[in-house]
Amino acid sequence: MNINATKNTCLAIMLAACGFGASAQQKEYSWTNLPKIAKTAFKKDTINILKYGAKADGITLNTKSINDAITACSNKGGGVVLIPQGIWMTGPIVLKSNVNLHVSRAALLQFTDDKSQYPLVAGNYEGHPSPRNQSPISGTNLTNIGITGEGIIDGAGGVWRAIGKDRLSESEWRNLVASGGVVSENGKTWYPSASYVKGQSEKDAIYLKPGKALSDYESMKDFFRPNMVVLTNCKRILLQDVTVQNSPAWCLHPLLCEDLTLRNVHVRNPWNAQNGDAIDIESCRNVLLEGNTFDAGDDGICIKSGRDEEGRKRGKPTENVIARNNVVYRAHGGFVIGSEMSGGAKNIFVTDCTFIGTDIGLRFKTTRGRGGVVEKIYVKNIAMRDILGSAILFDMYYGGKSVAEGEGTKTTATKTYTADVSTPQFKDFYVNNVVCNGAASGLLIRGLPEMAIKGIHLENVILKTxxxxxxxxxxxxxxxxxxxxxxxxxxxxxxxxxxxxxxxxxxxxxxxxxxxxxxxxxxxxxxxxxxxxxxxxxxxxxxxxxxxxxxxxx
Known part of the structure; x- marks a missing residue:
């Protein structure tokens, strides 16, 4: 039985009983012609990592064995690389075209907490070139790739992330401080190392500046936390059934990809995981998110397309996205667009999703300087409960904080702004059949004096707030x-x-x-x-x- 489908059928019946029906405008203009996502296809040939000397003892570092198996499989035309039952300690894994990395049900693919195993690489941060530690799993310029199976992939994120004392119990704080690292002068924040503190205090350290080599950033290496799974400029991708957890920063980050399917995936991050987004889909097209469950330290399902001028120069919107039958638990937002949306976002369809305990339910955020156009967004059949902030939010005053810490604050204007290329736009949103039981506020629409939010249409909505x-x-x-x-x-x-x-x-x-x-x-x-x-x-x-x-x- 498809529990999500049954649940949302019940939601539709309840709304119909209240006199609510589907919007004719939504039917005509959105749901009759959904985007098509090209599928992966893998050979059945299977290579077990044991063949390349891997050991499931929880001690041996299997980085070379796993990568050798992936390379050999790809060189033979592709197939399946099998991670069998056991605890497999490893460093960074690099995917190859036509390979399906299959993590068996009883397997734990455990990435090492030895940060020296992750070299600095030229990466990306919010649309800007950035030094990063190599991601635990990565792939660039690939075609036909997969990560499947019902096993667990763990990123050892706790050794990478800073954390505030107020986000831990007293015993957790004592144990963390005793483990090493550096405590801030005011005693309120724990940092993983002095290297992290150096990067934190260095202005604009996060950006890879022209004329600088990666070696120039080695003294603050720990500051450049890797995203867990980063796929860049790849086509035909399948992530299915796996549990991905405990990421150092963002968990899943497809960037400039096409034809991505994410089905029945579980993402689990601690609620207090710094930048612990479940998935950030950035400048991608043709995406299906179906039947997934997310429990995140930051945003749940998030749509991005680069930040400010760099994002506008890239000019690659995230488009043609279907998100259906997903559940989001603790997160800063259930379904989110922004705030890094400078390349735009359009033709996005969200249906039959449930958000429980998120800071905000439907969260659309931006701010002056971003530019970009977010348009043609269609949402229907959403159930929410125990939302901390707004059930539905459109905010052009995003201040970079979660609602628990205070959403962007609108202050008395001291300057008159004129709309230009850096002024963001929100328009043409259709939201239908939503029930929220518990939130601080039902609806916030907050545009800019120089650029109103336009074309927001809500129909058949019940907000108990x-x-x-x-x-x-x-x-x-x-x-x-x-x-x-x-x-x-x-x-x-x-x-x-x-x-x-x-x-x-x-x-x-x-x-x-x-x-x-x-x-x-x-x-x-x-x-x-x-x-x-x-x-x-x-x-x-x-x-x-x-x-x-x-x-x-x-």
Missing amino acids: TKGAEISEASNITLKNVHFESKDTKPVIIVENSNNVKLDGIKYTNGADLLFSVTGERTKDISVSNTDVSKAKDKVDFKSGADSKAISFK
């Missing part, structure tokens, strides 16, 4: 059949400096103190229809120069 909705610096916004069951009803919905806002069939907490707060002299063309406003103590108030004619009731 503390606060309702805030719509700021936005245009062409539609909320149809949206139910705000919020505790804080002063007000339920705020509309600030926004226009062409259609509120149709809004439901809200019975006896709400104030239904609408209309704010800002640039707010106009708010239309409220099919909504019983009599259940609120006060219908609307006006603030900060808002005109009483800005809102109409039908």
Whole structure:
């Protein structure tokens, strides 16, 4: 039985019983013609790593044996490289074309915590050239590759990551300090080594600067934590059934790839893992994420395309992505786009997913300087529970923090900005059939004065939250059949400096103190229809120069 499919069928039935149906506009423009993802195909020829001298004793470093098996398999035209039952200690593994690395159910592929085994290489950080320690698993310019099997791949991430004292219990903190490393002067942060501290304190150390060699960065080598699995400019990729856990930084990072399938994969990172994203899909096209389970230290499913000018120069959007039947537990965001989205993102379809305990549910984030256009995003059949921040968030004031630490803060403007190539754009989002049981706020749409967020359409949504909705610096916004069951009803919905806002069939907490707060002299063309406003103590108030004619009731 497909539990996810059954669960979301029940969700659809429940919404239909409430009078909610699928959006005709979504049907017509999105779900009838989904992207096609080319599949991998491997020979059945199998090479067991035992043939190349590998030992499952948990002590022997099997780096050479595993890589020799992969190379031999590729040279023979491809096939399967088998990691059988046992604990296999290893250093970095480099994939080759036409090879399926198969990790057996009872196998633990354990990457060594000896950081000297990971040489510095020229890598990538948020779209910029960067020195990095070699990834535990990597592949570049490959075709037809796979990582499959029901075994476990562990990145020994704890020896790489810094961590704050407030993210550990007292006993965990004592044990960590006793293990070595360096504690900050204020006693609040543990660093893995003095080398890490040197990189942390060096301005822009993370970037590989022109004229600099990798050897120039050796003194701060530990600072350049590797992403766990990095696939660059590869085509036809399959990741299936494996558990990938405890990554030093991001866990799965496909970059500039095409035709990627990720099916029934489990990613497990500690909740306090620094930059412990589950998957960051960067400047890729034709991607299917299906039936996966993510428990992450940072964002869960994240779409990226480079940062600022470097991302715009690359000019490679992430596009043609299907994410369906996925579950995300602890993470900064369940499904996320940004904030590094300077190359753009488009034609993305998210359906039948569940988010439990994430900081934010649907999280779309950017900031001034990024540029890039995020558009044609389609979301339906989403279930959420116990969200710490906003259930649905569109934010152009991203400040680089998780919601638990404070999302980007909008401050009083001291400068007037003019839109240019560095101004990001969000437009044409369609969100349908969403239920959230528990969140700090239901909906936040926060654009920029110089660039409104445009074309956000929510339909058939139930949000049981503390606060309702805030719509700021936005245009062409539609909320149809949206139910705000919020505790804080002063007000339920705020509309600030926004226009062409259609509120149709809004439901809200019975006896709400104030239904609408209309704010800002640039707010106009708010239309409220099919909504019983009599259940609120006060219908609307006006603030900060808002005109009483800005809102109409039908």
